[in-house]
Amino acid sequence: MTKRFDIVFLGLSLSSSWGNGHATTFRGLLKGLHELGHRITFLERDVPWYASHRDLRDPDFCTLRYYETTNDLRRTYARCLQQADVVVVGSFVPEGRAVIDIVASLCTGQFCFYDIDTPVTLAKLAANDCDYICRRQIPYFDVYFSFTGGPTLARLAADFGARRAEPLYCSVDPERHRRTSDPICWDLGYLGTYSSDRQATLDALLLEPARRMPDRRFVVAGSQFPSETVWPSNVDRIEHLPPADHAAFYSRQRYTLNVTRSSMIAAGWSPSVRLFEAAACGTAIISDRWTGLDSFFPTATINTAGQAEEVIDILSRQSDRVRLAMAKRARATILASHTGAARAREFVSLLARPRSARPALDLDIESAA
Template sequence: MTKPLDIVFLGLSLSSSWGNGHATTFRGLLRALNTLGHRVTFLERDVPWYARHRDLRDPDFCRLRYYGTVDELCRKHKRVLQRADVVVVGSFVPEGRAIIDALASLCTGQFCFYDIDTPVTLARVAEDDCDYLARRQIPYFDVYFSFTGGPTLERLKFEFGARRAEPLYCSVDPEWHHRSGNAIEWDLGYLGTYSPDRQQTLEALLLEPARRLPDRRFVVAGSQYPHDIAWPDNVTRIEHLPPAEHAGFYSRQRYTLNVTRTSMIAAGWSPSVRLFEAAACGTPIISDRWPGLDSFFPTSAIQTAGSADDVTEILLAKSDRARLRMARQAHSLVLARHTGTARAREFTSALTQSRQIRPVLDLGVESAA
């Protein structure tokens, strides 16, 4: 893009990272867009559960505004939305279907969707059980940006009718994520909100190794874990870790564990932001296995594991020299390809390529979902 853009995002939450991995992704992308000279506004539904846990109330890289209802959004922020060069609606936005219908008629610039949950979204859309996106709405968007790449992009176009599907993976901000200088406290750690479909893998790849290695130290950080989980004595629990503390957390681990949701494993090409954060901090990574992982990290830059035996062997057998050599390679890869600046440039490049006369759309009101 040769001129600064006015870009409006509507996402799950920018202000709160509590149980909300979207916040980290949006913050990195928006900060980079601002650095590149674009003007960014983020519109967020004002809901009590995020209001109670806001850790970014006044960002210096965008305007953050709130709304209460779809009607208030269109009335209070009408001029901002109409003047924008680009409006991007994110996945899991409350009342997303109604918002998309309203904005498709209101917006005069490019209209895009940013799906940070693509496999989940497509499964729900296929069953007509998605409250933030309808199948009929997918062709509305000039670009459907997807957190998942690989074959899913072809599905979006040929099965769901997306006019243009582009990967827009998560990213990392090197100014926030770097080696902190903290001493190593834990042999293996994990950062992530509780998810039932990740828990079995966390049990196999961290809790069971902790039981087998009582003299080693482990840590799990994240909110919403059930109270009945039997944590081994050598596993430290941190209930919530705000983004500002992530670098220090990773820097205190000999290894960090990446665990992927079942739907993301099935789709492949769905890297977690935690992979990039840990690599930027110079922390060696042990990941579960999924298609496409090697397109982000070659085998020389990451360890993979499918069982407690695998993890135990890595923790006991890998030398510090080999461990740090692996981490240095991952660090170099991430800084070269997966920063917020790299993503912001990919985002604006896709907008340039997709600029076209928008087709006349069928914006009829759908039946109640």
């Protein structure tokens, strides 16, 4: 019988998906682990911007708890961290460097890092500008789980001292992400929080086609777009779309657009959870191009584009038969390999491998107070 683990996660947010993709990723993985029989606790820093936008207050797949400060974390949850079989700290945790040192001083089980932002993290580390992890801490971890695969894994070991770097991509919950009965009302849509390095691509692959196809309907859902952004009149705007509404949103589109952050394009092998969600909902995808995309979506399952003319050609010329066949193949691919249950099995199997000796810790506990 497979060992049942007590696992503690410390992540950016589980309770709120507002302005971040971490919540959706954690929810899928933790639900999959719960279904396998593991006991999960999620510790989240209680911050006002998530407290006022919580869309998951009482998960049925884990125990969700909050802490106010790093002192509160150590005082309130020391026993929980000491007794856990596995403790996982995620990227972008507030005061993450202090949190890692505290956890490292308490953890007696496996200690892991889950980097949901690997290219961003490595760029920050190279510039000595990362406030949620530092170089000296990377060798602490028994496993460094990375949202990015490919050559980045070797770089984590060679350049940053990771003892074991393993890919742990995002996933989808097929119970939440499936085709709904909502009628199609948009030719092309996009879901994503504003990011300056994605804006030029969004403009080229959605806003420009909208300007040149005034008889078609488009939509952009996501928060934090600058108030001065000029939206064509045929582009609908949704300020925030909670995860419970994602399936209906994708089902109302003929095509959905995927736009990747520049650091993740450079790294390759960095699929967005939005790709998996849209595919699970049976919606055809148009994506920007990056190395490794075909590892997740073979050519017959996805459209790619680099300029407005290519998007316009797809919207104008691709038949519904081809579109639906492509979407069906993409859905089958995702449901076979990229569900939360599949990712949870990968996570547990990676933990079962032999552990190398953990180096002596060089902790800065005083600064974590």
